[in-house]
Amino acid sequence: MAKARVFISSVNEDGLKPLRRSVFRVLEGLGHEPLMWEENLGPWPSYQNPVEKCLEAVEQSDLYLLFIGTRGGTFDAAAGVTVTHSEFIRAVDKGKTVLVWADAETKAIFFSGIAWKLDEYIAHTVQESGSYPAPMQALDFLRSCQEAPPHIDPYVWLLLHDIRQRGIYVEDLARGVETDWRGYFSDLLRRGLLLLPLEPTIAENSNRLEEAETSFDLLAALLPQVTLEPPHDWKVWLNTIRERLQGRTIEHRYGRWNRETVGSYEACNAASLYRRDGDSMRFISCCGRASAVRSFALNDQSSYIALTYAMGPRAEQVYYTESGQKFFYCVRSGPFVATFHFPAGSSWDQLRYIRYKDSVVSAIIGPNTRLVKLVRLLLGGMRA
Amino acid sequence: MKNGIWVSKNGRVSEASGLQPRDALLFAPHGMTSEDLLQEQRSALQQNIKLIRTRLAEATRR
Numbered sequence: 208m209a210k211a212r213v214f215i216s217s218v219n220e221d222g223l224k225p226l227r228r229s230v231f232r233v234l235e236g237l238g239h240e241p242l243m244w245e246e247n248l249g250p251w252p253s254y255q256n257p258v259e260k261c262l263e264a265v266e267q268s269d270l271y272l273l274f275i276g277t278r279g280g281t282f283d284a285a286a287g288v289t290v291t292h293s294e295f296i297r298a299v300d301k302g303k304t305v306l307v308w309a310d311a312e313t314k315a316i317f318f319s320g321i322a323w324k325l326d327e328y329i330a331h332t333v334q335e336s337g338s339y340p341a342p343m344q345a346l347d348f349l350r351s352c353q354e355a356p357p358h359i360d361p362y363v364w365l366l367l368h369d370i371r372q373r374g375i376y377v378e379d380l381a382r383g384v385e386t387d388w389r390g391y392f393s394d395l396l397r398r399g400l401l402l403l404p405l406e407p408t409i410a411e412n413s414n415r416l417e418e419a420e421t422s423f424d425l426l427a428a429l430l431p432q433v434t435l436e437p438p439h440d441w442k443v444w445l446n447t448i449r450e451r452l453q454g455r456t457i458e459h460r461y462g463r464w465n466r467e468t469v470g471s472y473e474a475c476n477a478a479s480l481y482r483r484d485g486d487s488m489r490f491i492s493c494c495g496r497a498s499a500v501r502s503f504a505l506n507d508q509s510s511y512i513a514l515t516y517a518m519g520p521r522a523e524q525v526y527y528t529e530s531g532q533k534f535f536y537c538v539r540s541g542p543f544v545a546t547f548h549f550p551a552g553s554s555w556d557q558l559r560y561i562r563y564k565d566s567v568v569s570a571i572i573g574p575n576t577r578l579v580k581l582v583r584l585l586l587g588g589m590r591a
Numbered sequence: 592m593k594n595g596i597w598v599s600k601n602g603r604v605s606e607a608s609g610l611q612p613r614d615a616l617l618f619a620p621h622g623m624t625s626e627d628l629l630q631e632q633r634s635a636l637q638q639n640i641k642l643i644r645t646r647l648a649e650a651t652r653r
Contacts (some may be wrong), residue, residue: 250596397627399650403650406651409647413640508604509600509616518611521624525618528617529614564596565619566622572628576626576629579625580625580626
């Protein structure tokens with residue numbers, strides 16, 4: 208019968224050694240298969256890279272335990288992280304269950320001040336230089352940070368910061384207080400037991416999702432082969448699409464893991480459709496709170512409809528006006544330009560838009576990719 | 592049209608520099624189209640389904 212493999216990870220520091228040994232014995236006593244460098248992993252022959260072997264062991268484990276004390280560990284300059292941090296990254300990347308404990312004092316110092324200082328420093332660096340600070344730069348900053356006590360290695364703060372950005376909870380490791388490992392692993396078993404009976408449901412959902420994707424593919428392949436009659440009522444047609452475009456939050460990403468909610472937009476409250484007719488874009492229909500302008504000259508640079516048309520046959524663009532407090536998502540398909548109006552949340556102004564323009568575009572386009580593809584295909588197939 | 596912020600005001604489009612009139616139309620060409628994003632989403636979806644199936648097979652193996 209397969210046993211649960213548990214990788215025990217930490218920096219090799221004296222304060223953590225008794226704890227590592229104790230956890231190893233408890234896990235062994237419970238019938239699991241703990242993996243730990245000083246017990247059953249190393250040392251390997253000199254021709255084998257110990258870091259790579261440790262990372263392989265992390266991959267082969269079912270559960271990854273990380274203990275953080277006051278030492279940062281061996282910094283691998285080529286990787287830009289410590290060996291322990293590499294193990295943590297590998298565990299997360301491979302989708303392992305990750306449990307983290309940190310020395311209670313270290314954790315309290317981090318969350319009471321250093322976390323926010325580091326956030327500010329990173330946001331400032333990103334704004335100034337357009338890129339995330341290099342690890343050595345961040346370590347220099349942390350060395351000069353007044354909130355950081357000298358007896359704790361600055362790399363510990365970088366590791367905790369990464370853990371926090373990934374949304375992983377850090378448990379307290381209080382010195383002199385025995386952790387109830389048996390209770391902890393019983394709780395893990397309980398959580399697994401809740402999910403295991405759902406296996407058929409999860410598998411079924413995956414199958415249905417694949418079928419839906421296959422159907423969408425078929426539709427996308429067939430629609431360009433047919434000519435469609437225009438709908439009896441374009442207003443109803445537009446409104447059917449508009450109703451499906453929801454409001455959402457807008458998140459800004461800092462690097463790969465860090466993200467921040469920077470605003471929102473409301474559900475689409477209007478839509479319009481124009482079609483090229485000679486030298487102008489002629490009004491076809493609108494719905495919701497859109498006003499009808501009969502036509503725009505193709506060279507009218509004040510019109511988002513004419514501007515989008517001029518960008519090419521498959522152009523799409525998100526526009527913003529501060530006076531109207533709206534985002535306009537324009538999509539061109541052949542001779543048509545469809546526009547969807549999203550009221551911007553109250554926090555938006557020009558400066559905010561300029562700062563977060565890419566996040567705004569991703570937040571509006573990203574959740575609607577399939578819908579927009581379908582709209583394009585339908586418009587593209589309409590009889591002239 | 593290169594990346595950056597563009598503005599349509601007084602009937603002309605130009606690269607935006609500094610604050611613009613409140614009724615100006617701002618836009619920023621984006622590196623990713625909805626088609627690019629759709630491909631990314633589909634690729635992620637397939638990987639997720641594969642991971643779920645692998646894990647379910649491991650979890651229910653005796």
